Amino acid sequence: MEGFGKMAAIGLASVVGVVVLSTVTGVGLAMPVSDFQLKAGSIDGRNLNMYAGSMDNYGNKIFQELSSATLSQLEIVKEMSLGGLTVRAIIQSPQASASGVLMKCDNFKADAMRAGNQRIGPYGGRDFAVTADNLYVENVSAWVTEMSVASLNLGNMVIKLES
């Protein structure tokens, strides 16, 4: 029985480890990573281009593009169901930087926001878009359905699992 428990634990850890690693490397290798909650103490970004995807074209999501961003207290939480057991894989980094960010999300919340030269209207080749030269947001929480970045630097990264 003890042996079975150990095997189950190793199996579970392996599956979760693969998911976590694929999430991290996926983001790092500019591959789209889907369905996770993103939290950040702050995001300081450049050249914001935000627009809504139409239902038939882009699945009716909010798209946010930033040419570069510095994130503090980054936390990515991905929930998985493994054999009836719900596991949360959490990736944390106190300081991260990224370039070429594209985030497709359902919602986006922030406690505070500053935007320089913000424009709402027909911008970026679209009928409706929000653009800004720079964007600073604090205490961010967003449900991200897909994210890709051209490059990512995660400082002092911690990966942990919660069940």
Next chain:
Amino acid sequence: MKAKTGRQPFSFFKGFRKALPLVVALPLLLAAPLLGNPGKTFKIWAFYSYTWSELHIVGYENENVTVITSPSIHFDNIRILMDGTWIELKSVDAENLYLKAKYMETDIIILNLVPLSHLVLNGSHVDQGIPLLGGLLGLETCHTANSHMGPPLTWLVQMQNTYIVAEELRLSMKSDNVRIHL
């Protein structure tokens, strides 16, 4: 006695009544391309706003848009509906505001002196103006909002329950409690 055939004699007035919708619609259909593209718009609701600085309400050259500018203005509880996406901002300090509005409706107080007035701007036409100061400010009913007609609304301008159909908004801003959702 003449047998009834079921066919009614032609009545000019009956025929005209039937053709009336077409008579009304045809010139509109023909004129539609000449009216130009109404343009893509988004909607803004603001519960409360005030400025200690200047607020300019300026008729735009094509008469279909009113341009509103302010070097510095504060908004509380703004909601923007753009292409199915809601942007909600609780408390906004904005600088260098530039807004192109196709329609604007607001309750306005100037200098804490003029009583609450309902202002309605349709294109650059003032559908409902500001009594007393309206003439001086170029915001009198049945006139066109035009900066050349009077000074800007300045100092202690408050607006409540504002609704705007906008073409374009530009500003630098900071805000508390931002929420973007579908």
